[in-house]
Amino acid sequence: xxxxxxxxxxxxxxxxxxxxxxxxLINEPQRLENGYRDYPQNSVERLxxxxxxxxxxxxxxxxxxxxxxxxxxxxxxxxxxxxxxQIKLDEINQKINELSEIKAAxxxxxxxxxxxxxxxxHCSILQALEN
Amino acid sequence: xxxxxxxxxxxxxxxxxxxxxxxxLINEPQRLENGYRDYPQNSVERLxxxxxxxxxxxxxxxxxxxxxxxxxxxxxxxxxxxxxxQIKLDEINQKINELSEIKAAxxxxxxxxxxxxxxxxHCSILQALEN
DNA sequence: TTAAACCCTAAAGTGTACTAGAGGGTCAAA
DNA sequence: TTTGACCCTCTAGTACACTTTAGGGTTTAA
Ligand SMILES: [Zn+2]
Ligand SMILES: [Zn+2]
Ligand SMILES: [Zn+2]
Ligand SMILES: [Zn+2]
Numbered sequence: 001x002x003x004x005x006x007x008x009x010x011x012x013x014x015x016x017x018x019x020x021x022x023x024x025l026i027n028e029p030q031r032l033e034n035g036y037r038d039y040p041q042n043s044v045e046r047l048x049x050x051x052x053x054x055x056x057x058x059x060x061x062x063x064x065x066x067x068x069x070x071x072x073x074x075x076x077x078x079x080x081x082x083x084x085x086q087i088k089l090d091e092i093n094q095k096i097n098e099l100s101e102i103k104a105a106x107x108x109x110x111x112x113x114x115x116x117x118x119x120x121x122h123c124s125i126l127q128a129l130e131n
Numbered sequence: 132x133x134x135x136x137x138x139x140x141x142x143x144x145x146x147x148x149x150x151x152x153x154x155x156l157i158n159e160p161q162r163l164e165n166g167y168r169d170y171p172q173n174s175v176e177r178l179x180x181x182x183x184x185x186x187x188x189x190x191x192x193x194x195x196x197x198x199x200x201x202x203x204x205x206x207x208x209x210x211x212x213x214x215x216x217q218i219k220l221d222e223i224n225q226k227i228n229e230l231s232e233i234k235a236a237x238x239x240x241x242x243x244x245x246x247x248x249x250x251x252x253h254c255s256i257l258q259a260l261e262n
Numbered sequence: 263t264t265a266a267a268c269c270c271t272a273a274a275g276t277g278t279a280c281t282a283g284a285g286g287g288t289c290a291a292a
Numbered sequence: 293t294t295t296g297a298c299c300c301t302c303t304a305g306t307a308c309a310c311t312t313t314a315g316g317g318t319t320t321a322a
Pocket of ligand 2: 112113114115120122123124125208209210212213
């Protein structure tokens with residue numbers, strides 16, 4: 001399968017596929033006589049794995065590690081795999097908490113501003129940021 | 132006040148201060164005879180404003196705009212100011228929602244994994260990512 | 263006097279995940 | 293035969309907010 005076909009199948013850019021190859025996320029495919037990449041069928045599954053993992057918040061580097069486990073499942077344990085998702089969950093929770101704090105702080109000063117059309121000389125938002 | 136003193140006072144890197152200057156977030160300070168930057172006292176407040184605004188989720192560009200309003204308060208309205216924070220609040224809410232969705236998806240596959248020490252050949256996390 | 267601590271500029275590097283551009287070769291159909 | 297669609301490599305650009313490096317000059321205390 002040539003790169004254009006693969007790109008269409010998995011709905012990714014041709015450049016993205018070459019980029020993933022350069023980052024070691026997919027193996028270098030064999031080449032046709034003219035130098036074109038010739039992907040095996042399982043490239044489709046591998047790329048779908050990558051897309052799913054991205055969707056649930058993994059970075060490309062993390063996905064690379066995850067793929068290393070996936071292709072040698074027998075040499076790894078559920079524990080190892082679950083560690084990945086646990087760490088990711090912790091990170092996501094932390095980000096949500098940080099954003100929630102920011103939101104609360106912003107909400108507070110937002111609510112106290114009158115929003116009127118007079119000059120902002122007395123604006124409570126600016127005052128809050130000044131202190 | 133020289134840059135090192137200011138950096139210590141507001142707890143920012145010297146380079147960061149010069150970077151903020153290059154981005155127009157703080158005015159170019161006067162120079163001493165030897166060429167060293169000599170900051171006025173109000174730089175401290177200005178930088179604290181910037182730090183607070185960053186904490187509340189504004190980008191440097193947005194802070195620049197906000198500062199433009201702040202120094203010419205009389206020419207702007209509360210409405211304008213409140214618009215800024217409203218937009219920011221919307222963005223933060225959207226980010227939280229996105230993260231919550233990712234969290235839910237990840238949580239789901241995470242919970243279904245046994246986490247045991249046997250081989251990951253049957254791991255439901257990997258299976259979820261494969262399909 | 264000399265060493266540490268401080269200051270300067272300008273340019274390049276960092277991380278993330280691509281995206282775009284230059285410049286060129288290959289293939290199928292009209 | 294020529295047009296258009298496809299493929300190749302290599303390099304650079306994108307956004308953001310710094311951080312680092314190189315190569316200097318200045319001040320202060322021992
Ligand atoms: Zn008002
Ligand atoms: Zn107001
Ligand atoms: Zn298991
Ligand atoms: Zn498992």
